Amino acid sequence: MTGRHRxxxxxxxxxxxxxxxxxxxxxxxxxxxxRTTRAERADWLRALADAVEAHxxxxxxxxxxxxxxSEARLGGEVTRTAAQLRFFAxxxxxxxxxxxxxxxxxxxxxPPRPDLRRMLRPxxxxxxxxxxxxxxxxxxLGNDTASALAAGAPVxxxxxxxxxxxxxxxxxIGRDALAAAGGTADALQLVEGLDAGVxxxxxxxxxxxxxxxxxxxxxxxxxxxxARPAPIPFYGELGSLNPVxxxxxxxxxxxAGIAAGLAGSFTRDGGQYCTKPGLVLVPxxxxxxxxxxxxxxxxxxQRLLTDGMAVAFVDGVDRLGSLDGAEVVLPGRLADGAAPxxxxxxxxxxxxxxxxxxxxxLEECFGPLTVLVRYRGDDERDRAIATLEGSLTASIHHAxxxxxxxxxxxxxxxxGRLVFNGWPTGVAIAWAQHHGxxxxxxxxxxxxxxxxxxxxxxxxxxAYQDAPAGVLPPELRDGNPLGIPRxxxxxxxxxxxxx
Amino acid sequence: MTGRHRxxxxxxxxxxxxxxxxxxxxxxxxxxxxRTTRAERADWLRALADAVEAHxxxxxxxxxxxxxxSEARLGGEVTRTAAQLRFFAxxxxxxxxxxxxxxxxxxxxxPPRPDLRRMLRPxxxxxxxxxxxxxxxxxxLGNDTASALAAGAPVxxxxxxxxxxxxxxxxxIGRDALAAAGGTADALQLVEGLDAGVxxxxxxxxxxxxxxxxxxxxxxxxxxxxARPAPIPFYGELGSLNPVxxxxxxxxxxxAGIAAGLAGSFTRDGGQYCTKPGLVLVPxxxxxxxxxxxxxxxxxxQRLLTDGMAVAFVDGVDRLGSLDGAEVVLPGRLADGAAPxxxxxxxxxxxxxxxxxxxxxLEECFGPLTVLVRYRGDDERDRAIATLEGSLTASIHHAxxxxxxxxxxxxxxxxGRLVFNGWPTGVAIAWAQHHGxxxxxxxxxxxxxxxxxxxxxxxxxxAYQDAPAGVLPPELRDGNPLGIPRxxxxxxxxxxxxx
Numbered sequence: 001m002t003g004r005h006r007x008x009x010x011x012x013x014x015x016x017x018x019x020x021x022x023x024x025x026x027x028x029x030x031x032x033x034x035r036t037t038r039a040e041r042a043d044w045l046r047a048l049a050d051a052v053e054a055h056x057x058x059x060x061x062x063x064x065x066x067x068x069x070s071e072a073r074l075g076g077e078v079t080r081t082a083a084q085l086r087f088f089a090x091x092x093x094x095x096x097x098x099x100x101x102x103x104x105x106x107x108x109x110x111p112p113r114p115d116l117r118r119m120l121r122p123x124x125x126x127x128x129x130x131x132x133x134x135x136x137x138x139x140x141l142g143n144d145t146a147s148a149l150a151a152g153a154p155v156x157x158x159x160x161x162x163x164x165x166x167x168x169x170x171x172x173i174g175r176d177a178l179a180a181a182g183g184t185a186d187a188l189q190l191v192e193g194l195d196a197g198v199x200x201x202x203x204x205x206x207x208x209x210x211x212x213x214x215x216x217x218x219x220x221x222x223x224x225x226x227a228r229p230a231p232i233p234f235y236g237e238l239g240s241l242n243p244v245x246x247x248x249x250x251x252x253x254x255x256a257g258i259a260a261g262l263a264g265s266f267t268r269d270g271g272q273y274c275t276k277p278g279l280v281l282v283p284x285x286x287x288x289x290x291x292x293x294x295x296x297x298x299x300x301x302q303r304l305l306t307d308g309m310a311v312a313f314v315d316g317v318d319r320l321g322s323l324d325g326a327e328v329v330l331p332g333r334l335a336d337g338a339a340p341x342x343x344x345x346x347x348x349x350x351x352x353x354x355x356x357x358x359x360x361x362l363e364e365c366f367g368p369l370t371v372l373v374r375y376r377g378d379d380e381r382d383r384a385i386a387t388l389e390g391s392l393t394a395s396i397h398h399a400x401x402x403x404x405x406x407x408x409x410x411x412x413x414x415x416g417r418l419v420f421n422g423w424p425t426g427v428a429i430a431w432a433q434h435h436g437x438x439x440x441x442x443x444x445x446x447x448x449x450x451x452x453x454x455x456x457x458x459x460x461x462x463a464y465q466d467a468p469a470g471v472l473p474p475e476l477r478d479g480n481p482l483g484i485p486r487x488x489x490x491x492x493x494x495x496x497x498x499x
Numbered sequence: 500m501t502g503r504h505r506x507x508x509x510x511x512x513x514x515x516x517x518x519x520x521x522x523x524x525x526x527x528x529x530x531x532x533x534r535t536t537r538a539e540r541a542d543w544l545r546a547l548a549d550a551v552e553a554h555x556x557x558x559x560x561x562x563x564x565x566x567x568x569s570e571a572r573l574g575g576e577v578t579r580t581a582a583q584l585r586f587f588a589x590x591x592x593x594x595x596x597x598x599x600x601x602x603x604x605x606x607x608x609x610p611p612r613p614d615l616r617r618m619l620r621p622x623x624x625x626x627x628x629x630x631x632x633x634x635x636x637x638x639x640l641g642n643d644t645a646s647a648l649a650a651g652a653p654v655x656x657x658x659x660x661x662x663x664x665x666x667x668x669x670x671x672i673g674r675d676a677l678a679a680a681g682g683t684a685d686a687l688q689l690v691e692g693l694d695a696g697v698x699x700x701x702x703x704x705x706x707x708x709x710x711x712x713x714x715x716x717x718x719x720x721x722x723x724x725x726a727r728p729a730p731i732p733f734y735g736e737l738g739s740l741n742p743v744x745x746x747x748x749x750x751x752x753x754x755a756g757i758a759a760g761l762a763g764s765f766t767r768d769g770g771q772y773c774t775k776p777g778l779v780l781v782p783x784x785x786x787x788x789x790x791x792x793x794x795x796x797x798x799x800x801q802r803l804l805t806d807g808m809a810v811a812f813v814d815g816v817d818r819l820g821s822l823d824g825a826e827v828v829l830p831g832r833l834a835d836g837a838a839p840x841x842x843x844x845x846x847x848x849x850x851x852x853x854x855x856x857x858x859x860x861l862e863e864c865f866g867p868l869t870v871l872v873r874y875r876g877d878d879e880r881d882r883a884i885a886t887l888e889g890s891l892t893a894s895i896h897h898a899x900x901x902x903x904x905x906x907x908x909x910x911x912x913x914x915g916r917l918v919f920n921g922w923p924t925g926v927a928i929a930w931a932q933h934h935g936x937x938x939x940x941x942x943x944x945x946x947x948x949x950x951x952x953x954x955x956x957x958x959x960x961x962a963y964q965d966a967p968a969g970v971l972p973p974e975l976r977d978g979n980p981l982g983i984p985r986x987x988x989x990x991x992x993x994x995x996x997x998x
Contacts, residue, residue, distance in 0.1 A: 079609045096991060099952075101931040109928070110578045114921065116931040118950075121911070226725040230889075230938035233945060390729075398967075408970045412620070417962040420970070422613065429608070431989050432600040432615040434962035439729035445959045446732060451617075453598075453960070460944045461952070463916040463933035468897075471907045471919070485991045490930050492595060492984045492993050 018199035021156075024189035025125055025203045028154035031186035034122040040182065041150060042089035047181035048141055048149075049082035049089075051173050059169065063135045066163040068303040073269050074136070080429070081136040084143050087429050088150035091452050095484030095495055097151075099461070100475050102488045114466050117476040120459035122152035123233075124207030127200045129221070131212035132162040132305050133272040139163070140170040140190065143450055144210035149187060151458035156189040156206070158197045160213075162306045167192070201225050201234075208233045208458060212274070212449065215239035215364070215440045222443045235457045236443040237274060237435070239364035240392040242424045243415075244280040245381065245407060249399035250421075251286040258397050259291035262370070263299060265423035267332065267344045270302030271368035272309075275393050275424040278364055281351065281381055284374040289329070292346060292372070296331035301341035304367055313342050316365030323360060325353035332368065344368045351375035351384045362389050385410050390438020390445065393417045393424035414438055416445070517698035520655075523688035524624055524702045527653035530685040533621040539681065540649060541588035546680035547640055547648075548581035548588075550672050558668065562634045565662040567802040572768050573635070579928070580635040583642050586928050587649035590951050594983030594994055596650075598960070599974050601987045614965050616975040619958035621651035622732075623706030626699045628720070630711035631661040631804050632771040638662070639669040639689065642949055643709035648686060650957035655688040655705070657696045659712075661805045666691075700724050700733075707732045707957060711773070711948065714738035714863070714939045721942045734956045735942040736773060736934070738863035739891040741923045742914075743779040744880065744906060748898035749920075750785040757896050758790035761869070762798060764922035766831065766843045769801030770867035771808075774892050774923040777863055780850065780880055783873040788828070791845060791871070795830035800840035803866055812841050815864030822860060824852035831867065843867045850874035850883045861888050884909050889937020889944065892916045892923035913937055915944070 033041075052059070060074045067074075091097055098119045106113040126148040131138040138144070145155045159167035167190060175185035191200060201209055201224045209225055209232065211218050218236040225234035246258055266277050282288040304310045321328040332344025345368060354361055354373045361371070375381040385407075394415035398404045408418055416437035417424070427435055433451030436442045448454050464472055474482050483496030532540075551558070559573045566573075590596055597618045605612040625647040629638035636642060644654045658666035666689060674684035690699060700708055700723045708724055708731065710717050717735040724733035745757055765776050781787040803809045820827040831843025844867060853860055853872045860870070874880040884906075893914035897903045907917055915936035916923070926934055932950030935941045947953050963971055973981050982995030 076609060083609060090989075094989070096986070101951075103927075103929040103931040110575060110582060111925045111927055113927040113929050116927060116929050118931040118933050123944075222725075222730070226721075226730075231721070231725075231942060233943065403969065404967070405970055408966070412961055416960060417964060418966065418970075419964040420966045422965055426610045428602075428610055428612040428615060430602040430612050430615050431986055432602040432617040432962060434617050434960040436960065443730060444732065445622075446955075448960060451962075452600075456945075461915060461933040461935065461947060462911055463931060463950075465916060465918040466921055467907070467917065467919045468903070470902065471904055471917075487595070487930055490589075490593070492991065494991050494993065 018196055021191050021196050021199040021203060024156050024191050025200070025205050027186045028125045028156050028189050029205045031154045031184045033149070033154040033187045034124070034152050036152060036183070038092040038095065041152060042093050044178055044181050044183045045085045045089040045146060045150060047177045048174055049085035051177035052078060052085070052136070052141060052170070053082050055173055059136070059166065062166045062169060063163060066166055067135050067305050069135070069269055069305070077134060077136045081141060084137065084429055085141065085146045088146045088455065091455060092150045095475065095482065097452065097455050098475055098484065100484060100486040102476065102486060104489055116463055116465055117467065117472060118461055118463040119473065119476055120456070121462050123458050123460050124153060125205055126153045126155050126458055127206045127209045128155050128157045129197060129209070129211040129213060130157055130160040130167065132160045132309070133274070135163045135166055136170070138212045140167050141174050143454060144212070145188070147454040148210070148458045151455050153207070153458040154187045156191060156200060158200055159190055159192045161192070164192065197221065198224065202228060204230070206232065209235065210449065210457065211236040213238070218443065233457065234443055235447050235449065237392070237449050238440045238442065240274055240437065240441040241278045241362060241364055241388065242275055242391050242393045242395070243385070243388055243411070244277045244395040244397065245385070245411070246280065246282045246288065246397045247399065247402060247404065248283040248286065249402050250397040251283050251288055253399045255287050255291045259288060260295040261423055263292060263295035263344070265425045266370040267296070267299050267302070267368040268425050270304055270342060272305055272366060273425050275427060277370055277395065277424055279371045279373065281373045281375055281384060284350070284376050289348065289372060293329070293331045296344045296346070297333070299332045299344045301332060301334040301343040302368060303341045309366060310342060313365065313367035313369070316367065317345055317369060319360060320347045320365060320371065323349070324357055325349045342367045346370060346372055348372045348374065351380040355384045355387050382410065388414050390441045391415045392435060392437045392441045393419055395419040395422065395424055397421055416441065416448070517695055520690050520695050520698040520702060523655050523690050524699070524704050526685045527624045527655050527688050528704045530653045530683045532648070532653040532686045533651045535651060535682070537591040537594065540651060541592050543677055543680045543682045544584045544588040544645060544649060546676045547673055548584035550676035551577060551584070551635070551640060551669070552581050554672055558635070558665065561665045561668060562662060565665055566634050566804050568634070568768055568804070576633060576635045580640060583636065583928055584640065584645045587645045587954065590954060591649045594974065594981065596951065596954050597974055597983065599983055599985040601975065601985060603988055615962055616966065616971060617960055617962040618972065618975055619955070620961050622957050622959050623652060624704055625652045625654050625957055626705045626708045627654050627656045628696060628708070628710040628712060629656055629659040629666065631659045631808070632773070634662045634665055635669070637711045639666050640673050642953060643711070644687070646953040647709070647957045650954050652706070652957040653686045655690060655699060657699055658689055658691045660691070663691065696720065697723065701727060703729070705731065708734065709948065709956065710735040712737070717942065732956065733942055734946050734948065736891070736948050737939045737941065739773055739936065739940040740777045740861060740863055740887065741774050741890050741892045741894070742884070742887055742910070743776045743894040743896065744884070744910070745779065745781045745787065745896040746898065746901060746903065747782040747785065748901050749896040750782050750787055752898045754786050754790045758787060759794040760922055762791060762794035762843070764924045765869040766795070766798050766801070766867040767924050769803055769841060771804055771865060772924050774926060776869055776894065776923055778870045778872060780872045780874055780883060783849070783875050788847065788871060792828070792830045795843045795845070796832070798831045798843045800831060800833040800842040801867060802840045808865060809841060812864065812866035812868070815866065816844055816868060818859060819846045819864060819868070819870065822848070823856055824848045841866045845869060845871055847871045847873065850879040854883045854886050881909065887913050889940045890914045891934060891936045891940045892918055894918040894921065894923055896920055915940065915947070
């Protein structure tokens, strides 16, 4: 997709700067993944799922050592990771994702229409930046890798430095499983280090980037990807506040239950989720703070993923605590002897001060912290909402039968997922899932990193005009030999597998 | 989607720098387009189509004065423009474009799945940069505007300076037609001038940009869009060579027919098409150049769209002609008295020299010029192909029954549309159309500016989790009250309109 001499020159720079990255990208590009069938790749994905589960105990122990997350949580994450891999096997077998579309010729139109057949094809080698907080589900064999391999795109993973040994082990297991399943180990590559990440985004053969991480790091890499001589798509999931609104009627009906739910959600696994509720609008004088204090009294501190994150958490608490009108409450407990552990922390502020205050109120603080914004009346609440930035989620706690359409409209303008009487943590794997949102939640609000349509990030369309049958992919041939869902002359036709 | 104080500050800058642009964007954002129904917007689009056709004679005369394109061509373009508007009315009535997807709760999964319902919603105000070469079909009421209004996104058009009077008149007709159809005139805005374009891309309320134009201009605006504090998608269609490959067998079978087809395609309306075949790989010693010379002898020169383009055309001929191995042939005729007209021009070079030569061989030259690259044997041909950059189209002329699968694979890696035994000019309006390609053909090869999926540029997904029925858009409610195609629990279900 890029110019020849420009590519040669850029590739030389890439080789000189980072020979390991260059070798990894070239090996991935030469692996022939784009020529495999959907059935072959579905087999690979199931083999990868089986391999991860077969090494469950070893991998959970390694991950626990490196991330301090509980073994129970990590075991659940292994199950999730295997489920994601199998989910994408099903998505490509079903075949709708190809968007196969056929139009018959019609010479009577202006301009005349030839025989046109369109479908999506793999974009080329993909760079995946692994996350710290999901050492399995958004790391080496996580959702980005699963969806890219499903699409037919080889993957070069940039390991997260928070779990290097685990990353190496998962990559080795994955490469072995790919080879054993009749694929090629080279479809999956691992590189490490900050410089390697920079070289990866700049490499002329890399066709797209998936990133999960901080706003600062993501923005820097996004800027590199878009500044390339031939820019490439950068699908980044960055920072998200995930605002929650508790209506007066909801607080009146069940303040204790909602406070207990919030306590569980924002402290879960140390509050280290991209969907952690980091900002909660609650009606003043409804006893919400006292109820939350009660609910948090028994919540233990959690050692954060890395020491750097522990330092950043303390800095974040200081930063928020120093803002005009802020009050810091520390209702959580530090576990005995858990040296760099972070205790559950609540910062409170009134809605008028929040809405008039500086932008730093909107900066995500990773870890077990949430900001309670106390409003008096719906007008104060709605003015505070109007100042929010893009988020992955927004949640509404309402009373049964309460009309929250305007609230949903207002929050729908900033968030990719609207949650009703529930909590945003826990992102289901589903056809209807969406995990995206406006800046800074993502760099490209059109796309998702979870759910069936996550595969679309790694695909580009091609249209065939008056092509001989032998040139067409089987999915576009007359008679629909592979039985996938297609659109023919404007009408959707279910595939034979799904009828 | 963007931060509050940041937005306020940026909006102040925008207002100060360009009050007209600020007024236009704010009026568009306040027009309420996102709250209209698909049925209402379909009515608007048909009213716009009717209005353009009702003013056909007046508009064609104005366009002819400003662009020097023939009245016959311009009349056809009015017909095309109306057809595009009506096509998108049909696309939104059918409803598949919403990607409505419903998953029922399943507590047995890891993680558990709640009730999830996903669909696409309008992205917000869209900036459209009109093209010079399609004063109707890719201008004020062209394809970008039609698809954005269809999606529910209001539009601010940056007029092309090549046809200012026409732009103003079409905008006025469009605004009147919108108001008369029960919509709001403010859904369509027009701004003019280079500074206005810059201000538009930087305006905090603009959510996405559509652009059709030069690689240089498009790149500058793309850089602005991605450098914003909150970056926005920039869907640009820039420069494209549209390579054509004539196989030896094809040349042997019908050299005169293919040469005549090429002559018609690259000189059509002065060669001022984004899909003009600007590079043709032909077998040496098959008489192709003589046949082309014959075919071009009767082709008249054409006055180009603007005087600036005429100067750029002469510069382009000089630039290509000065490259190592280049030979310039001028078989076309200049029409009598057509002062700044451009004559059909052919530059020839051998494939080995081309493949080893500088990148400037790959720069598009707008106007009636094509480069013939003479190859000796398939190896020379394939090496030349391997050096090409992204293009909107690639075409293959082959003999009946000839196996061109490898050729199609190689060209499919750079081009968004593959044409067989035909010419790339003339882009049909269709569900299966794709008008995109790798850089520099577009900035985002995932998207198209023609065909049904062009609407996806102006949409973002939202997922509803456990939402009360009253909050859900009708398209996501139980029982599918609007009868659109949906995916339910993983299975595509045709809508009642299309069953």
